[in-house]
Amino acid sequence: METVPADGLIAASWLLIALPLAGAAVLLLGGRRTDRWGHLLGTGTVVAAFLVGLLCTLQLDGRRVDVDLFTFVSTGSLDVQAGLLFDPLSAVFVLLITGVGALIHVYSIGYMAHDPRRRRFFAYLNLFVAAMLLLVLGDNFVALYVGWEGVGLASYLLIAFWHERPSAATAAKKAFIMNRVGDVGLALAIFLMFAQLGTVSYDGVFGAVGTLAAGTVTAIGLLLLLGACGKSGQFPLQAWLPDAMEGPTPVSALIHAATMVTAGVYLIARSAPIYDETPTARAAVLAVGAITLLIGAIAGCAQDDIKKVLAYSTVSQIGYMFLAVGLGPVGYVAGLAHLLTHGFFKAGLFLGAGSVMHAMDDAVDMRRFGGLASKMKVTFVTFGLGYLALIGFPFLSGFYTKDAIIEAAFDRGDGWGYLLGGVAILAAGLTAFYMTRLMLMTFSGRPRWEPGVHPHESPTVMTAPMVLLAVGSVLAGFLLVVAFPLESWLTPVFGEPEEAEHVVAPLVVSVLVTVVMALGVLTAWLFVGRREVPVTAPVRVSPVTRAARRALYADAVNESVFMRPGQWLTRALVFVDNRGVDGAVNGLAATLGGSSSRLGRTQTGFVRSYALSMLGGAVVVAGALLAVTAG
Amino acid sequence: MSLTHYLVLAAILFTIGAVGVLVRRNAIVVFMCVELMLNSVNLTLVTFARASGTVDGQVMAFFVMVVAAAEVVVGLAIIMSLFRTRRSASVDDANLLKY
Numbered sequence: 001m002e003t004v005p006a007d008g009l010i011a012a013s014w015l016l017i018a019l020p021l022a023g024a025a026v027l028l029l030g031g032r033r034t035d036r037w038g039h040l041l042g043t044g045t046v047v048a049a050f051l052v053g054l055l056c057t058l059q060l061d062g063r064r065v066d067v068d069l070f071t072f073v074s075t076g077s078l079d080v081q082a083g084l085l086f087d088p089l090s091a092v093f094v095l096l097i098t099g100v101g102a103l104i105h106v107y108s109i110g111y112m113a114h115d116p117r118r119r120r121f122f123a124y125l126n127l128f129v130a131a132m133l134l135l136v137l138g139d140n141f142v143a144l145y146v147g148w149e150g151v152g153l154a155s156y157l158l159i160a161f162w163h164e165r166p167s168a169a170t171a172a173k174k175a176f177i178m179n180r181v182g183d184v185g186l187a188l189a190i191f192l193m194f195a196q197l198g199t200v201s202y203d204g205v206f207g208a209v210g211t212l213a214a215g216t217v218t219a220i221g222l223l224l225l226l227g228a229c230g231k232s233g234q235f236p237l238q239a240w241l242p243d244a245m246e247g248p249t250p251v252s253a254l255i256h257a258a259t260m261v262t263a264g265v266y267l268i269a270r271s272a273p274i275y276d277e278t279p280t281a282r283a284a285v286l287a288v289g290a291i292t293l294l295i296g297a298i299a300g301c302a303q304d305d306i307k308k309v310l311a312y313s314t315v316s317q318i319g320y321m322f323l324a325v326g327l328g329p330v331g332y333v334a335g336l337a338h339l340l341t342h343g344f345f346k347a348g349l350f351l352g353a354g355s356v357m358h359a360m361d362d363a364v365d366m367r368r369f370g371g372l373a374s375k376m377k378v379t380f381v382t383f384g385l386g387y388l389a390l391i392g393f394p395f396l397s398g399f400y401t402k403d404a405i406i407e408a409a410f411d412r413g414d415g416w417g418y419l420l421g422g423v424a425i426l427a428a429g430l431t432a433f434y435m436t437r438l439m440l441m442t443f444s445g446r447p448r449w450e451p452g453v454h455p456h457e458s459p460t461v462m463t464a465p466m467v468l469l470a471v472g473s474v475l476a477g478f479l480l481v482v483a484f485p486l487e488s489w490l491t492p493v494f495g496e497p498e499e500a501e502h503v504v505a506p507l508v509v510s511v512l513v514t515v516v517m518a519l520g521v522l523t524a525w526l527f528v529g530r531r532e533v534p535v536t537a538p539v540r541v542s543p544v545t546r547a548a549r550r551a552l553y554a555d556a557v558n559e560s561v562f563m564r565p566g567q568w569l570t571r572a573l574v575f576v577d578n579r580g581v582d583g584a585v586n587g588l589a590a591t592l593g594g595s596s597s598r599l600g601r602t603q604t605g606f607v608r609s610y611a612l613s614m615l616g617g618a619v620v621v622a623g624a625l626l627a628v629t630a631g
Numbered sequence: 632m633s634l635t636h637y638l639v640l641a642a643i644l645f646t647i648g649a650v651g652v653l654v655r656r657n658a659i660v661v662f663m664c665v666e667l668m669l670n671s672v673n674l675t676l677v678t679f680a681r682a683s684g685t686v687d688g689q690v691m692a693f694f695v696m697v698v699a700a701a702e703v704v705v706g707l708a709i710i711m712s713l714f715r716t717r718r719s720a721s722v723d724d725a726n727l728l729k730y
Contacts, residue, residue, distance in 0.1 A: 604730075605728055611652050611653055612653055
């Protein structure tokens with residue numbers, strides 16, 4: 001598909017990035033003067049960006065539009081043009097980011113109303129939206145990388161927004177460092193592209209990728225995957241995402257559920273031509289997705305922190321998306337459709353969780369919730385719809401998009417296909433279990449509130465975005481799969497969809513998934529709903545539960561394999577620096593100083609001793625002269 | 632009288648002067664010993680000039696005398712001011728300039 005130069009409104013699509021960026025700049029530079037209206041400006045820029053994105057998308061008409069802006073880097077043989085690529089793929093991301101982003105900005109007005117640093121919060125959110133839009137709109141890997149680092153920065157700043165809490169500061173650091181591991185992979189992939197192809201633009205790289213040696217393409221694919229794993233919280237770099245829940249809840253909803261963590265899926269979908277050339281890297285994507293979706297689902301079953309359950313659910317759902325894009329052309333559209341519906345229902349779920357926390361004095365322990373359904377009707381209904389959409393209740397969002405992924409997995413036809421499909425179905429059952437457990441512990445049963453807590457419904461400015469997202473959760477799947485198929489919208493990007501040969505009939509898959517989902521719900525009811533929930537977590541539990549509580553020991557592995565050896569290494573280096581390097585330098589200086597002061601002792605002030613030394617010196621000189629002339 | 636006699640005399644004078652500088656405390660005596668050493672050197676210069684039949688050595692001896700005269704002026708002035716401040720002409724009492 002050829003790109004066409006920009007015309008009409010799309011030529012102004014740089015406004016998409018410029019608007020939130022200007023908002024962030026005004027709020028950060030304006031200082032306290034902007035405190036009173038800062039949140040309105042922040043929300044306004046994102047709403048405006050959404051409108052621009054919507055109008056651009058309406059004008060797009062299935063083309064690939066290249067918006068040339070300026071020369072970013074031109075040195076030697078490296079020539080990076082700052083340009084935007086507005087095509088159907090980036091259009092859906094723009095709409096997701098600005099649409100969900102605008103709703104979450106509105107919600108934040110209420111959620112952060114009592115925070116003295118609300119203006120700064122909105123500045124960071126705007127910065128995030130700008131960076132995320134650059135990430136999906138850039139027409140080359142360097143622009144993508146700039147956006148990639150920008151969202152990482154915004155994520156760090158927002159996780160550590162309440163940095164006076166040590167846990168938040170630590171979580172932010174953890175997120176930043178683990179992201180850095182992935183970013184190194186992405187950077188190396190870009191270096192490799194430039195070294196091998198001399199270009200970093202999408203068109204240049206994808207056009208020439210076929211000429212590369214197979215090993216090089218595989219290396220690029222695996223390095224890109226490493227970057228995607230870091231940003232998307234995928235195995236083995238998944239441990240930062242649940243900790244990132246220390247940030248304010250709107251941040252968890254926007255960055256750590258709906259948009260930023262899906263950047264890895266975008267990267268792999270965008271790099272489809274690279275992965276088309278390398279079955280090895282594609283298989284690695286599959287493996288990462290399958291492992292992560294299971295890990296996330298298992299860990300989610302044993303968490304008591306409402307946001308951690310949702311976080312592990314996010315990890316697991318992004319695992320589904322990786323699985324889908326790892327399946328190749330049959331899976332891209334399914335993965336992206338799940339990404340979009342997940343953006344709706346998971347953002348809605350997080351906003352609901354934020355509303356519950358708002359009511360419960362920022363408590364997150366579900367064991368101290370219970371019986372909230374009657375106190376918070378709007379939150380309950382919207383959260384319930386998001387819940388049904390996530391577990392794949394028939395004819396809601398998750399049902400359409402998750403089933404499509406599972407079908408695509410079975411359609412591989414070989415044993416691996418059955419294994420992947422089986423894992424995905426099992427995880428769907430686990431998803432139903434942990435989400436039902438969350439619902440039951442939070443909204444039904446006897447109240448187990450801390451003394452002095454008086455739950456109340458959140459203000460309209462918070463519930464309105466929740467209602468809109470709930471509507472999206474219900475309808476998005478139907479709209480994207482049946483009414484306005486995403487498949488045909490994305491045809492210009494991924495080519496004509498092949499007519500899939502179904503190994504297992506779609507109806508059988510749907511029935512199977514629904515039955516497993518019902519089993520999960522039933523199990524959760526048997527374990528949680530039927531019985532009284534203990535206020536403190538039981539201590540005597542099975543090893544499986546213990547492992548799930550500790551997220552399958554991901555932190556323990558990271559700490560023992562990377563953190564402690566790293567600390568030993570730094571301590572050894574500090575020791576060598578202090579004792580070895582500093583010791584040599586300081587020792588030399590001390591030796592010189594000591595010997596010079598000892599030498600100074602010979603300056604006694606007695607003229608006659610000086611005269612003696614002069615005589616001695618003269619005798620030595622005369623003796624030396626004699627020795628030389630005589631010899 | 633051969634060359635050796637002059638040179639031995641000069642060496643004896645120089646040694647007496649050097650020993651005097653090293654062992655005497657009185658600044659005036661030290662000063663006179665320095666003069667003695669200078670004059671022993673003059674004697675050597677003149678001896679060699681005479682032996683080689685040129686005047687170079689004698690010219691050099693004149694220079695030494697001129698410098699010695701200047702040195703005497705400065706040196707005696709220093710000794711005078713030393714004596715005025717410390718009420719002593721001992722070189723061991725002027726030992727403030729040290730480490």
